[in-house]
Amino acid sequence: MVTTSSVDAVLAINAPSVTLDDYATQALEAVESYYETTFYTETFSTVSITTVDGAKGVIISESLTGVVSQVTENLNDTSLDYVVQLLLSSTTIYAGMIYLAYQEGSIDEDSMYNAVLRYVQENPLTRFYGQMFGLVCLDKHISSIDLGDNKWQILDDLIEDSGLPIISGEVEPAVEEILDTINERGLLYYYLDEFIGRQTDIDSSKFTDSIKEKMLDRLVELEVTIDEDSYNEGDYDKYFILAYNYAQTGASDSEDPIDLVYSSKDFENTWDFSVDRFESIENERISKNNILAAGALDYIYCVGEVMQVFDIANALVLRWASGLLDIPDGDTASALYRFHKRRSERSTPEERAMLYKRVLNKGNGQVLSRMAVNSDFTTLWEQLISEVMRYIHKTERKAYWNTWQESGVRNTRIYEVTEDLQYNLSDYMTGMAHLQVTEDYNHLQEAMEIVNSDDVRSYYGGKRESLWNTIERIAKEEFGKAPNTETIKTLAVDGNKIFEWIANFNENAVKSSQFDQLLTSVEAWVLARETLNGKHYNHSPRSLPSRHPSNSPRMGNGGANFVAYDIKQGNMDDDDFEFDNLASTGVGSNEEFDRW
Template sequence: MKTKNENNGTVESVGLDYQLLELVANEFRIAAPRLTADEHSKHALKILKEKASKEHQAKRQELIKAGYSLTIDEVSKKINKSGIHNTLRYLLAEESLYVTILHEVILKEGITDTQGIYSRVSALTNRMKVEFFSEAIRHVMDDANIDKQAVSIKALLTEVIKKNPSINATQSPILKLINELDDLGLIPDLIEAFFSRPKPEVDPSKATDEVKKSMANYLMSVGLVVTQDAINNPSQKFDEALFYAYAQAIKKSSNGEDPISNLYSNTYDSEWDYSVDTFETIEEQGVDKENIYAAAALFYIKTLGDDLGIFRVADAIILAWTQGRLDIPQGETSSKLYRYYKLREERTTMEERAMFYKQVLNIGDAEMLDNMVANEEFSQLWEVLMEEVVRYIEKYESADSPDYISKTPVYQSLKDIQYNLTTRTSGMVKAMTREMYAHLQSAIEILREQTVVDQLGYGYQKSMWKVIERVSQSEFDSIPNVSALRRAAIEGNKLLRWIADFDEGSVTEENFVEFLHIAENFIISQSQLIDNDDNDGYNEREIDNMLDEDNDDWDF
């Protein structure tokens, strides 16, 4: 409520903080992950919450009074829509922690734009994750009655952060790492102290994880015993062993070292357990992420541009404007329509797009150029992946011990698609995908123009999607299933991009759950399209007409 100040005529705010408190009741709310946290994660969160809760309400009030309510709302929506890891989402879902981070970013660091706040919140939450896992480790060790002096907590924490265990199953991976580090004792701490000296005798930049691990294995193999006192009060008695271990580790990591000659050297190399290289990383598998990203974008373009009909709806709007059936006043909107019209000959045609859809995704019956091959394997591989996903979810939901269900069939299906799209999304199609996406964005701009929406939209919630429905109905006698196609485009793109980034060697339980969630949403959208195909989708005659050359010649 605002009132006039009788002395100087300025406007004052009365009770503004209480009004805003009511207004922003949900603006600090981040959706919690779907996973149920285990007791160790709950304990760690409780410790962090207790530290932040003391000043939580005061910091919240400061943010509100400073006028950042709407900005925080935008950041919260951005976070809720993002695919952040469940651990970070779990932390931010606790309001006291989220408010503490926002207070730090906005009022202390002075970052006020939405994207800047979002990026910095992510960074600080990652930093908070270190403290979270530190508390979880302590709780697991207490619960298992493990002596904290028997293992390097710092080394353990480093490994836990790398593994990033799921919040619903922290105990097993932490105990496994403790067992792995148990034999090393405090050797990792000694190595850290060696590289952290005020005046280091060796280059700290060479202290990679591989070098440290190699040094630790050597020092353990020679039976070095390290006490906490030796770390707190360093002396020169370990220096000779440390320098020798460092020299051997550097030598071993050198690319110029001949593995055959190493067999005959008298230096230590007792770490090989006769395992062989299985080329499990995506780089060694020959996976090209960029090619798969291009396929993901191509699917998005096809689903929104041609299945939903954004391309042809934009063309119909341009035609109506050209014929005088759509009245657009001179200004920015008319300039956009004119630019779109003038560049019509430069844009891809329906036939060209359909040809690339067939080449990469094996969709449709488009005619292809000589020696251009359709990716017929993709349809089968995609179907197998969807079946394996459904099968895994069914087994997981019905199993007494879900942790023992094998992910191997799903992983193999993912790899098969990675290989397939790596080899098939190559050549000119990547350049054309960029052009098609630019074309799609130009068409969307036309449909989003407020003047166009006001004239062609209908209902109390006028939008671009309503324009698509109305123009499709009036011009093509067909109303597409906007909701299902929009979801299919977004979830299908997410799914293919997830597949591009998939690396069996580093995927966590959290990542896998995220993948299942995306795949499930995509399957649901596909089932909606099949169910409504007779009523809402394009029938065969309409698809033939869409591919007809006469419908894409811009003959005004």
């Protein structure tokens, strides 16, 4: 007869082979105490399980010992993060994660493995870090933290971003570094966010993470110390504006490759490929930066080409030069002139089309004879979208019919295709492509600045006109057809979020929030594409073949194993999102610009 004590054998995760810091040992004991009893009564209000022994009993009664044993073996064979490994090495905590996986219906080997890794990085990890941080603070005579004090608002983000070590002698210095950051920048973080929320002169979407970090660096350099009463009076607004201008100027001087033409300074590409969303794992073959750059390229394709922003900006420059667009001297006129003068130095529509085709297999651009087109990307992207839509469909069916045992709800296929996309994009987004996409994004931002200027929006309907209405109105007048801007914006923004999922993916560190964001983004992206294409999306194409061995070499130029997969009706065709570039229509072509 199998007993709860014998279940411990199938829950035996190897502890990390490091010397634990005393703080880590004490924190682990505290988390284990919570999972002994309190966890079950707090988490589940409708089940009879109240202790860890009850959870172990479920493993026996539901005949899950074989599955759990295999999951344990797989986890022991995986290079886990030290903290995750430490938490799972506690049978008390591990049993709780198994029970959570069971409750969500993950009872096969792959889905239970993934569920355990998701759950352990949520409540257990948060509690563990909180315990370690608190223990160090107590030893430093910080007996309480006033969460009402604004400087502490960044505590959770700092711990989540950097984590805490568990190796002997490393915990206290890590906590001290966080405390130093809070004391030096805590209030600045808080009031910067407050300033961004209340000011109206600058579009909040301009405050990207990189811009905010540069602003904070500048505020620290200026030794700005904020008094709440003075802040409420607006006394510090000038410092925030100064820091913003500094951050913007620094970004402009150092992040646009076109400036190489006008500067003798060495160029270092510092842009992190995060894009304007219109709202305020690594191994040697996977390059996160390459994948993010590919995502930025896809964004440029959608906004610049499909939405025709590049074409519209060129048309506005021509109208202005011809005297048909009356723009007074000022920022907009300067932007138009700068756009015109830099045009000969920017990538041509044909060069951009070549890059889209080579890296993403999008559009009808012509490539050079020695260039390899990433034809595998289309297959893999469609497979990822299809697997996510299938997952959504099955989870909805499970929720409605409560037949999870028959529905086969698993995210393993999603993980497999994501990994193949990591290899594919890492292999193809190489060479000069990083500088090209950085330049093209700056070019796009210049075009958006012109179209979104008060002068242009006033000319085409008034300042109350939105950016999107202005784009549609100009496109209708210039090209005879208005793009569906809201739909294309969704393709650009949610598509970029999918690329971020691919770039940040680590099978052993997927959080539920990340996975939920993927589901949301894919669903929005599919609905947008259905709207744009006017046809229903087929969410269930042919299944993937068996997964390759994790250490085996990849197949094909892009590392894709699935080159034989059929693109069925509803999947992306080569001519999806076709666009007429200005070089072919004559609007804004080199010849026409040369005439004036």
